[in-house]
Amino acid sequence: MYSAIVFLPLVGFLIAGLFGRAIGAKASEYVTSSLLVVAALLSWVAFFDVALGTEALVQIPVLQWISSGALDVTWTLRIDTLTVVMLVVVNSVSALVHIYSIGYMHHDPHRPRFFAYLSLFTFAMLSLVTSDNLLQMFFGWEGVGLASYLLIGFWFKKPSANAAAMKAFVVNRVGDFGFLLGIFGVYMMFGTISYDDIFAQAGAIAAGTAQNAPSLEFLGYSLSFDSAITVTCLLLFLGAMGKSAQLLLHTWLPDAMEGPTPVSALIHAATMVTAGVFMVARLSPLFELSHTALTVVTFVGASTALFAGTIGCVQNDIKRVIAYSTCSQLGYMFVALGIGAYGVAVFHLFTHAFFKALLFLCAGSVIHAVSDEQDMRRMGGLRKHIPVTYWTMFIGTLALTGFGIPLVHIGHTYLGTAGFISKDAIIEATYAGHNAASNFAFWMTIAAAFLTSFYSWRLTFMTFHGKPRASVDVMKHVHESPLVMTVPLFVLAVGALFAGMAFQSGFIGETYDTFWKGALFTGADNHVLHDMHHVPIWVKLMPFIMMVAGFLLAVQFYIRKPDAPKKLAERHDALYQFLLNKWYFDELYDFLFVKPSLKLGRFLWKRGDGAVIDGMGPDGIAARVQQITAQVVRLQSGYIYHYAFAMLIGVAFFITLSMFSGGGAH
Incomplete structure (x- = not known):
């Protein structure tokens, strides 16, 4: 069963990729989608067997991969x-995205290629999450990078799509280089890349029973164990920053919106960006050995949550608003990881997948309805025209903003949407955390909750409420999406509403230990889980207050006084431009890295390669040969008497030479 879960998407990729033209677009769609549905159903069976059953750990050897010296x-x-x-997150969302894409990509002539790429993306992510060692994880890690490049640049005839795909690939290479160095560091310290062996040694070191704590040579410095494990964890986290679009390595994420909308849903909800969160959670026994690294993780996550929220408040592209929302929510997850609340972080990853996929697919339904328009300033008044999309997006917005009833619970389960339960748990855990960045992270996540509510309702109001701002011709053709697109919305809406309440007890509640069964580091996590249930009431109420405040401000700006945002932007133009231009990170990187690289490349091309290498090498020799042959050609006049004269000169030369040679012999 487990092998089928992982390799069925690969089979779909091979069928659609190799034989797509032969079997046709329809067959490619149905084959890949059917295989993903089967994989998703099997994933839920596995979830009930392992997470909710008695199985703790199953290891299934597939093949002998590499054997080189001590490395096996x-x-x-x-x-x-x-x-x-x-598995549930990846395959469930991917299956729904596949089905949705049958309708969304209906008019695209390259559907077999698109569905092949989607299945490849899914397989790469499955390879990552089922890895049993760091090299296997790196294979999946690079696989999702490759698939994201192919899908973001799927419409390769658009220069902006090519640029966005290249940007995602290059920025992730920066993070991946750090991740690779981190893997090398782990191998040098522990002598293995197998999770079981690494975790066993890490546990012995944490318990103080290890005979010798390993050290590391890095950049010419001999590092003690504490310094070595900190450097190694920070390098691993650098990889997570790239994949999960954290502050400084986030710039590729909004540009990834150049790909088809189903791709955005898959990247933001189930694959690519969740890889970094999964990696830190999987390696939690290592990160627990470095409080410095965990503090950095907390600080970066909190900064990202607020930073992305500020930008989301002023973006006008419907997909970019949701993209920055993803960036912000990933920051929440890293905050939870940094304070040691690993189960809470994975819980938010789990619930986030439902409402974020829902929001992106709803955005795709809106774009589909308004003739591929993505600017919210040219929308408005769509609520009555596309009611299914409106109400499902309304549910997704409730979940993202954290709508629920604070302090009220049935048994041990709070009442609220998925985002309410998981995001509030992160904020409460952050307040209860004890690392140096916990207090900072608490207030940043509180502020981010307000911003999340504001920009989420801003999106809903600008898109669906008020007067139509689209052209009359566009409004005439507005229509609801077909069932093949709306059915996935219904399924995701159910998850966005009830996933938090249904699985709270296992992920972060009273059955935590029997649910996780040692899959996460539990020392600090259980401590935080215990303390978070005893935080003051005002802490529990703050996320709800921020959610309501953001909603009321959005109502004031975009329902009651729709001209107020424009006046405010004009009054604070510098701040507005700062946020609209995304804190000028793209311009800064362009100045620091892109332009110098282009100048250096042009210099090496023109001066180094062209003038020196080619000038003194192939081109220089070729030019001299051409000059000499041009002079020699001039001797070929075509007149017989010129040739006879040359022959006489030659005969005279050889006779003279013979005479002098003979005379010299006597």
Whole structure:
């Protein structure tokens, strides 16, 4: 069963990729989508067997991969609770995205290629989450990078799509370089890349029973164990920053909106950006050995949550608003990881997948309805025209903003949407956290909750409420999406509403230990989980207050006084431009890295390669040969008497030479 879950998407990729033209677009759609539905159903069976059952850890060898000296790597599927949670997320969202894409991509002539890429993306992510060693994880890590490049640039005839795909690839290479160095560091310290061996040694070191704590040579410095594990964890986290679009390595994420909307849903909800969160959670026994690294993770996550929220408030592209929302929510997840609340972080990853996929697919339904328009300033008044899309997006917005009833619970389960339960849990855990950045992170996540509510309702009001701002011709053709697109919205809406309440007790509640079964580091996590239930009441109320405040401000700006945002932007133009231009990170990187690289490349091309290498090498020799032959050609006049004269000169020369040679012999 587990092998089928992982490799069915690969089979779909091979069929659609190799035989798509032969079997046709329809067959490619149905084959890949059917295989993903089967994989998703099997993933839920695995979830109930492992997470809610008695199985703790299943390891399934697939093949002998690499054997070189002391390095012996077997491709093995590691199935524990963390894995099956990710299997459910990846395959469920991917299956719904596949089905939705049948309608959304209906008019595209390259559908077999698109569905092949989607299945490849899914397989790469499944390879990552089922990895049993760091090299296997790196394979999946690079696989999702490749698939994202192919899908973001799917419409390769658009220069903006090509640029966005290249940007995603290059920015992720920066993070991946750090991740690779981190893997090298782990191998040098522990002598293995197998999770079981690494975690066993890490546990012995944490317990103080290890005979010798390993050290590390890095950049010419001999590092003690504490310094070595901190450097290694920070390098690993650098990889997570790239994949999960954290502050400084976030710039590729909004540009990824150049790909088809189903791609955005898959990247933001189930694959690519969740890889970094999964990696830190999987390696939690290592990160627990470095409080400095965990503090950095907390600080970066909190900064990203607020930073992305500020930008989301002024963006006008409907997909970019949701993209920055993803960036912000990932910041929440890293905050939870940094304070040691690993189960809370994965819980938010799990619930976030439902409402974020829902929001992106609803955005795609809106774009589909208004003739591919993405600017919210040219929308408005769509509520009555596309009611199914409106109400499902309304549900997604409620979940994202954290709508629920604070302090009220049935048994141990709070009443509210998925986002309410998981995001509020992060804020409460952050207040209860004890690392140096916990207090900072608490207030940043509180502020981000307000911003999240404001820009989410801003999107809803600008898109669906008020007077239509689209042209009359566009409004005439506004229509609801077909069932093949709306059915996935219904399924995701159910998850956005009830996933938090249904699974709270297992992820972060009273059955935590029997649910996770040691798949996550539990020392600090259980401590935080215990303390978060005893935070002051005002802490529990703050996210709800921020949610309501953001909603009321959005109502004031976009329902009651729709001209107020424009006046405010004009009054504070510098701040508005700062946020609209995304804190000028793109311009800064362009100045620091892109332009110098282009200048250096042009210099090496023109001066180095052209003038020196080619000038003194092939081009220089070729030019001299051409000059000499041009002079020699001039001797070929075509007149017989010129040739006879040349022959006489030659005869005279050889006779003279013979005479002098003969005379010299006597």
